[in-house]
Amino acid sequence: MAGFRTHITVSTLCGVGYGAAAVDPLGFPSEAAVLAAGLTGVGGMLPDLDSDSGVPVRELSGLAAAIVPLLLARRLLASGMTHESMLATMGGLYFLIRYGGAWLVRSVSVHRGMFHSIPAMLIAGLVVYLEYRSPDRAVRLMLAGGVMIGFLSHLILDEIYSVDFNGIRLRLNKSAGSAVKFVSPSWAGTLTCYLILGGLAFLAYMDWARADAH
Secondary structure (H helix, E strand, C coil): CCCCHHHHHHHHHHHHEEEEHHCCCCCCHHHHHHHHHHHHHHCCCCCCHHHCCHHHHHHHHHHHHHHHHHHHHHHHHCCCCHHHHHHHHHHHHHHHHHHHHHHHHHHHHHCCCCCCCCCHHHHHHHHHHHCCCCCCCCHHHHHHHHHHHHHHHHHHHHCCCCEEECEEEEEEECCCCCCCCCCCCCCCHHHHHHHHHHHHHHHHHHHHHHHCCC
16 A cells, blocks of 8 residues: 555645636635645545554644644634633543544444445535535635545555556455545544434534535
């Protein structure tokens, strides 16, 4: 399979291209395009949360701890919190995700399980869409699309690296088909993933309906 640095490089390049396209020809503000580019780069690392190595989990938990509170900033502002309460909440979220989240992922994940799947990619996109409380729905969709593009780049790279090119003969490694998938050998992991996906999809639908009602 592709290495962690390879995934970072490819997803970062995808992010640069996606961010540039967001500005021209799509016409999004440059600030939103930069955020979309960054989320695309991060999305390319997300499937490695189930890695047997501690490096991806450590790096990704640090990134998530920094990014998630920022994505929640609009929601916290809208709730009427004081600045002191916001800072305390964001600081608490940082430590919870950085340390508690990393421990939880290591405890429940299996390498090449449902973290490496199309439903997991959709979950990542829905989380970004729901958590970034912008009044501009198009910006939220663009950011969600960015993290999914980065995520998909990881899955595709893993499938490409599962093919051994030996002269004119092609041979598939045992990992072939374990990245771009919709189910895993674990029915419990598959069911949990789809329950999460269904719940987030319902929340996104309700959010969309409320916006249309206004």
